[in-house]
Amino acid sequence: MGCITARVTVTTLLVALVVFLAFTTETVLGFGATVITLALGAALVPLRPLLAALIPLNLALSAYLTARHWRDVDVRALTRRIGPPMLAAMPVGMLLAARLPAAWLVRAFGLFVLALASIELRRMRRAQPATDLSRNASLGLLALGGAVHGMFGVGGPLVVWVVSRWFDDRHRVRATLNALWLTLNVIFLAPMALDGTLSRASLGATITFVPSLVAATWAGEKLHARVPESTFRKAVYAMLLAAGVVLVVRGA
Numbered sequence: 482m483g484c485i486t487a488r489v490t491v492t493t494l495l496v497a498l499v500v501f502l503a504f505t506t507e508t509v510l511g512f513g514a515t516v517i518t519l520a521l522g523a524a525l526v527p528l529r530p531l532l533a534a535l536i537p538l539n540l541a542l543s544a545y546l547t548a549r550h551w552r553d554v555d556v557r558a559l560t561r562r563i564g565p566p567m568l569a570a571m572p573v574g575m576l577l578a579a580r581l582p583a584a585w586l587v588r589a590f591g592l593f594v595l596a597l598a599s600i601e602l603r604r605m606r607r608a609q610p611a612t613d614l615s616r617n618a619s620l621g622l623l624a625l626g627g628a629v630h631g632m633f634g635v636g637g638p639l640v641v642w643v644v645s646r647w648f649d650d651r652h653r654v655r656a657t658l659n660a661l662w663l664t665l666n667v668i669f670l671a672p673m674a675l676d677g678t679l680s681r682a683s684l685g686a687t688i689t690f691v692p693s694l695v696a697a698t699w700a701g702e703k704l705h706a707r708v709p710e711s712t713f714r715k716a717v718y719a720m721l722l723a724a725g726v727v728l729v730v731r732g733a
Contacts, residue, residue: 493689496522496531500693501700504542506717508701510710511546511655512637512662513717514539519633520594520724528587528633533673533683536634536666538694543663545698546656553656555648563644563661566620567627567636571665574631575672590633591728597638598722605715619643627665634669637662651710 499521507514515535522531547554578586614622622643630636640658648654673679 492525495525497690497693499525500535500538500690501697502720504538504694504697505701505704507539507542508546508698509705509708510641510714510717511651511658512641514542515633516594516635516638517717517721517724519590519635520721520728523587523590524724524727528583528590529678530683530686532634533678533680534686534690536670536673536679537684537687538690539634539662540666540670542694542698543659543666546659547663550652550656550659553650553652554660555653555657556660558644558647559657559660562619562647563623563640563657564664566623567630567640567661567665568668570624570627571631571668574628574633575669576631577628578632579672579676586632587728590635591725591730593629593725594721594728595725598718598725601718602715602722605711605718614643614646630665630669634666636665655705 496518499518503514503517503521506517515532518535519528519531522535581589622639626636626639626643628636629639637658640661641654644654644658648657670679
């Protein structure tokens with residue numbers, strides 16, 4: 482399937498299911514929609530058209546959650562500690578995404594997902610607490626997250642690695658992250674619109690997945706209040722581990 486269309490096919494229905502799972506996860510945790518959708522959906526459709534259909538959905542979810550939970554947003558951390566290194570590194574990722582072959586990008590993304598899932602599952606299995614990070618390490622990881630976000634729109638996991646060590650309140654983490662995604666994805670959309678990736682066809686695909694987004698937002702808000710975060714995270718990272726293997730094999 483060369484692109485995503487609004488026409489309902491088996492592939493479209495499968496991607497819609499992936500979108501539901503992914504955006505439910507993001508509503509619960511504050512991150513994960515893009516990385517999960519790309520990791521699972523890239524096995525069904527090409528990476529770039531999928532990203533073009535996905536980012537407007539992510540933008541809508543971030544806007545909704547930021548508006549609803551704005552009191553929990555840590556504006557100081559967002560504007561002084563998180564935003565600057567990520568914004569500085571995003572253009573590097575965008576440049577690499579424009580220059581590197583698609584197969585390389587798929588493989589690189591698969592390796593990134595594999596490494597992330599393996600590290601987190603190992604830490605959870607050993608019940609290890611999250612280790613403190615130095616200021617330089619935090620800045621480096623946030624910059625790397627910005628570069629990865631520029632390439633794939635999925636800098637979230639690296640940012641969560643850092644931000645979750647600063648805040649004990651998961652509601653604060655989720656709200657602050659959604660305010661960040663709202664800002665970054667507005668910037669991310671600009672070059673996609675200029676190079677034609679974001680088009681009438683991609684917006685048609687976006688509209689096709691709006692029901693999945695609405696259902697996921699409702700389900701995620703319910704789960705955020707009721708399901709233990711550790712249980713949910715284990716399931717998410719186990720799913721990402723399998724998806725990473727698929728992506729590496731597919732990109733080879």
